[in-house]
Amino acid sequence: MRYGATVGLALLLAAGAGALATGPAAAPAPATGRATLVRADTTTVAAPLPAALVLAPEVPELPGGGTKVFGHRRFLVAYYGTAGTGALGVLGETAPDAMQRRLWRAAQPFKLPGERVQPVYELIVTVADPIPGPHGAFNHDIARERVQEYVDAAHRNKALLVLDIQPGRTDFLTVVKRWRWALEDPWVGLALDPEWRMGPRQVPGRVIGSVTAAEVNRVSDWLSGLVERRHLPEKPLLLHQFRTTMIRGIEHVADRPGLAEVQHADGFGTQAQKLATYHTIARPEQFAMGFKLFYDEDVHRFTPAQVRRIRPAVRFVSYQ
Structure with a gap:
């Protein structure tokens, strides 16, 4: 199954991870549906992303495009x-x-x-x-x-x-x-x-x-x-x-x-x-x-x- 993400969503996730970091060793958010918080004592804690930001699997298209049987006329x-x-x-x-x-x-x-x-x-x-x-x-x-x-x-x-x-x-x-x-x-x-x-x-x-x-x-x-x-x-x-x-x-x-x-x-x-x-x-x-x-x-x-x-x-x- 292929997964897709928009550039805007990727930037949003990256910005969110950066804002949560409190030390110089902040790590980028992994592509697992969870954000990573890095504290000053280097302790790493996984926190769930908001549901709206979790990537959904792409739906394959039908022949000729779209996902509706009678779509595309x-x-x-x-x-x-x-x-x-x-x-x-x-x-x-x-x-x-x-x-x-x-x-x-x-x-x-x-x-x-x-x-x-x-x-x-x-x-x-x-x-x-x-x-x-x-x-x-x-x-x-x-x-x-x-x-x-x-x-x-x-x-x-x-x-x-x-x-x-x-x-x-x-x-x-x-x-x-x-x-x-x-x-x-x-x-x-x-x-x-x-x-x-x-x-x-x-x-x-x-x-x-x-x-x-x-x-x-x-x-x-x-x-x-x-x-x-x-x-x-x-x-x-x-x-x-x-x-x-x-x-x-x-x-x-x-x-x-x-x-x-x-x-x-x-x-x-x-x-x-x-x-x-x-x-x-x-x-x-x-x-x-x-x-x-x-x-x-x-x-x-x-x-x-x-x-x-x-x-x-x-x-x-x-x-x-």
């Missing part, structure tokens, strides 16, 4: 999927750097004057399964080294990475904590996909899952705490939804410091069907709004210009 465009396969989305159809070039071309038409488009990789890192698996959880994690490939690619290409969670029968927070090592990276955010949050007798792919606001709040509280403790920039937290029943008590989802919460309207179909879903679930007073486009399943897929005309305004688009 960012419009976010993502490719969605998992590593090494196109079966779950376009993200995994090619290697990360080839995917980045395709994503960049897809993102440019969304840009309005004065804006910048921000590429995002939405990577499914925990995949829901139709079979119980060794622990009866109906999910599996992709290999850590595959996730690291996308972390590295994000930093090479100045992209954000969002870890998408399909938890099966496990609660979201238990699964999310398995990915703490990646979420400690300043450019890595999180997405929760309630479609794949199963009850104790439910099987992924047979029913549409759901999550309570209380469970979402446990995750957001943990993630917000991680941002604070690790001195990280704001993180995106996406909540996928295409039915009102998928997030039960959504009005009680908490707004957490350090998180940019996005309600991501999922689901494929005709333009009329997708707009009907969007307008039914949208809560723009509570969240930034997201919208998903499907290369294969959408009928007369929305163009970027059409997406930008949707109201309430969309600020995050993903392609699957």
Whole structure:
């Protein structure tokens, strides 16, 4: 972690140490958050600095500058999927750097004057399964080294990475904590996909899952705490939804410091069907709004210009 100080603060600390010295052997203040008092008898005493003078760790910037996800007039465009396969989305159809070039071309038409488009990789890192698996959880994690490939690619290409969670029968927070090592990276955010949050007798792919606001709040509280403790920039937290029943008590989802919460309207179909879903679930007073486009399943897929005309305004688009 890098630490920074202004020249004025350095001079202030030096002046403070000098004023407290009463003998010729006065020592400069150390860079430890404590001032040194040197008495005439050469006895050295450490005294705490005022809290306002203790140096705070620098917060790393997001790609393109700043620490806010939607700051600097960012419009976010993502490719969605998992590593090494196109079966779950376009993200995994090619290697990360080839995917980045395709994503960049897809993102440019969304840009309005004065804006910048921000590429995002939405990577499914925990995949829901139709079979119980060794622990009866109906999910599996992709290999850590595959996730690291996308972390590295994000930093090479100045992209954000969002870890998408399909938890099966496990609660979201238990699964999310398995990915703490990646979420400690300043450019890595999180997405929760309630479609794949199963009850104790439910099987992924047979029913549409759901999550309570209380469970979402446990995750957001943990993630917000991680941002604070690790001195990280704001993180995106996406909540996928295409039915009102998928997030039960959504009005009680908490707004957490350090998180940019996005309600991501999922689901494929005709333009009329997708707009009907969007307008039914949208809560723009509570969240930034997201919208998903499907290369294969959408009928007369929305163009970027059409997406930008949707109201309430969309600020995050993903392609699957």
